[in-house]
Amino acid sequence: MPLTPDRSLIAKIDLFSGLDADALDDVVRRGHTRRLPKDMQVLVQGDPATTCHAVIDGRIKISQTTPDGGQVVLRYLGPGEMYGTLAVLMGIPLPADAIAVVDSVEIYWPAAAMADLIERHPKIALASSRLAGGRLVDLQTRLREVTTERVEQRLARTLLRMLGQAGRRTAEGVEIDFPITRQELGEMIGATLHTVSRTLSAWEEHGIVESSRRRIVVRDPDALAAIAEEPRPPAAAAP
Amino acid sequence: MPLTPDRSLIAKIDLFSGLDADALDDVVRRGHTRRLPKDMQVLVQGDPATTCHAVIDGRIKISQTTPDGGQVVLRYLGPGEMYGTLAVLMGIPLPADAIAVVDSVEIYWPAAAMADLIERHPKIALASSRLAGGRLVDLQTRLREVTTERVEQRLARTLLRMLGQAGRRTAEGVEIDFPITRQELGEMIGATLHTVSRTLSAWEEHGIVESSRRRIVVRDPDALAAIAEEPRPPAAAAP
DNA sequence: TGCCCTCTTTGCGCCGCGACAAATCCACGA
DNA sequence: TCGTGGATTTGTCGCGGCGCAAAGAGGGCA
Numbered sequence: 001m002p003l004t005p006d007r008s009l010i011a012k013i014d015l016f017s018g019l020d021a022d023a024l025d026d027v028v029r030r031g032h033t034r035r036l037p038k039d040m041q042v043l044v045q046g047d048p049a050t051t052c053h054a055v056i057d058g059r060i061k062i063s064q065t066t067p068d069g070g071q072v073v074l075r076y077l078g079p080g081e082m083y084g085t086l087a088v089l090m091g092i093p094l095p096a097d098a099i100a101v102v103d104s105v106e107i108y109w110p111a112a113a114m115a116d117l118i119e120r121h122p123k124i125a126l127a128s129s130r131l132a133g134g135r136l137v138d139l140q141t142r143l144r145e146v147t148t149e150r151v152e153q154r155l156a157r158t159l160l161r162m163l164g165q166a167g168r169r170t171a172e173g174v175e176i177d178f179p180i181t182r183q184e185l186g187e188m189i190g191a192t193l194h195t196v197s198r199t200l201s202a203w204e205e206h207g208i209v210e211s212s213r214r215r216i217v218v219r220d221p222d223a224l225a226a227i228a229e230e231p232r233p234p235a236a237a238a239p
Numbered sequence: 240m241p242l243t244p245d246r247s248l249i250a251k252i253d254l255f256s257g258l259d260a261d262a263l264d265d266v267v268r269r270g271h272t273r274r275l276p277k278d279m280q281v282l283v284q285g286d287p288a289t290t291c292h293a294v295i296d297g298r299i300k301i302s303q304t305t306p307d308g309g310q311v312v313l314r315y316l317g318p319g320e321m322y323g324t325l326a327v328l329m330g331i332p333l334p335a336d337a338i339a340v341v342d343s344v345e346i347y348w349p350a351a352a353m354a355d356l357i358e359r360h361p362k363i364a365l366a367s368s369r370l371a372g373g374r375l376v377d378l379q380t381r382l383r384e385v386t387t388e389r390v391e392q393r394l395a396r397t398l399l400r401m402l403g404q405a406g407r408r409t410a411e412g413v414e415i416d417f418p419i420t421r422q423e424l425g426e427m428i429g430a431t432l433h434t435v436s437r438t439l440s441a442w443e444e445h446g447i448v449e450s451s452r453r454r455i456v457v458r459d460p461d462a463l464a465a466i467a468e469e470p471r472p473p474a475a476a477a478p
Numbered sequence: 479t480g481c482c483c484t485c486t487t488t489g490c491g492c493c494g495c496g497a498c499a500a501a502t503c504c505a506c507g508a
Numbered sequence: 509t510c511g512t513g514g515a516t517t518t519g520t521c522g523c524g525g526c527g528c529a530a531a532g533a534g535g536g537c538a
């Protein structure tokens with residue numbers, strides 16, 4: 001993965017889509033590219049937001065820590081996705097942690113540079129609210145799911161969603177292309193690692209998934225989709 | 240409540256904060272003011288987004304309906320807050336319903352007018368992403384709460400939050416200034432109306448709240464705050 | 479004023495899931 | 509190659525909160 005950024009990379013980033021060649025060059029010139037070793041904590045929740053980041057390669061985990069030590073995983077980012085940006089635009093402290101889950105490469109811009117770019121290319125501001133809007137809709141959906149669905153359904157849905165954005169075809173099925181623990185899956189859906197482990201084991205017996213340490217392969221996505229849509233069991237009607 | 244909009248009303252709306260007098264006049268000229276009778280459904284989830292709305296007076300409930308009929312209340316809006324706007328900017332279908340919970344007054348702008356305004360006053364686009372960012376942070380927080388806290392804590396937190404944005408001082412304490420049912424409270428925190436009712440009854444016995452049909456008065460906000468921060472009970476240690 | 483409809487309260491039983499515990503298992507580094 | 513520590517699995521137990529049911533209580537409208 002080259003460390004010399006160019007227009008073709010930047011043009012794929014949603015925040016800069018729709019900009020002309022000159023504008024893109026402008027954006028590239030102000031950005032810094034760097035490698036992020038696995039497990040590196042890029043952003044710390046609560047710190048002042050001074051940089052905007054875009055993933056070029058790899059995976060970044062965005063998570064929140066509760067006052068009493070609990071964790072909630074908000075999302076996993078792949079190439080072309082940005083983070084830390086809204087906090088910069090809003091001038092608020094970073095609302096979450098960012099950690100590289102595999103060796104990754106990113107571009108980042110200092111807050112001042114980004115402010116400059118927005119001033120010169122107002123399209124960026126509009127794209128930014130579009131981006132935020134998209135994430136809002138996602139979060140609304142997750143909030144609804146977490147309050148109305150059971151753990152099994154939420155897990156099925158989450159796996160399907162991850163397949164869409166990080167699925168890699170293999171001989172046995174579709175594999176999630178970065179390491180993830182039961183604990184982290186639990187933190188994504190609001191469940192304990194125990195329940196996640198049990199659920200995966202049950203699915204494994206039915207040949208729906210195959211999993212090992214930090215690795216998950218979905219053999220039958222349709223079965224997962226069926227589970228996700230499954231209505232709540234009709235509360236046993238035995239007299 | 241007058242139906243003739245003027246600058247002073249508009250200037251209070253976050254989306255237009257920071258605009259100069261001329262720009263505000265421009266904004267006012269393009270907007271339409273109207274009354275919303277209680278229980279009127281202003282926006283329907285799934286419809287195309289063709290208008291941006293701002294509450295002038297009253298309360299609007301934003302809620303989502305699940306495919307199987309479940310409801311989730313996302314937020315209650317008061318004067319100065321906007322809705323329907325992001326869907327317009329993003330060109331997506333409306334992600335939620337909007338219903339007036341009391342007789343209200345609003346200003347709305349057709350999508351084309353808003354696009355025009357943004358073109359002429361780019362500050363609006365920036366304000367819009369700031370707005371979206373703020374709501375993102377809120378939603379992240381709620382997602383965290385719903386996955387890590389118990390019903391009692393979530394209810395306490397939610398009541399406190401509503402006092403902040405819709406609290407009215409009375410002789411007995413602070414009252415929520417619009418009617419709300421146990422059902423709706425349940426839909427805000429992801430619980431059934433039964434559990435909400437039981438919890439409120441228990442609090443009432445301790446003199447923390449006072450409630451009747453669609454009406455809630457908090458007598459002791461500090462007690463609620465204490466409950467909200469209460470650590471999870473240490474799982475009984477009796478042999 | 480009286481009926482009706484919605485909202486609220488309360489009891490009871492069940493169960494999904496979290497808390498706790500303990501035994502592997504595997505990957506990685508010394 | 510052999511530890512060593514994190515990750516996973518599996519069992520048991522208890523409880524918070526939901527489903528169900530049914531009675532009571534206001535408020536609004538005719």
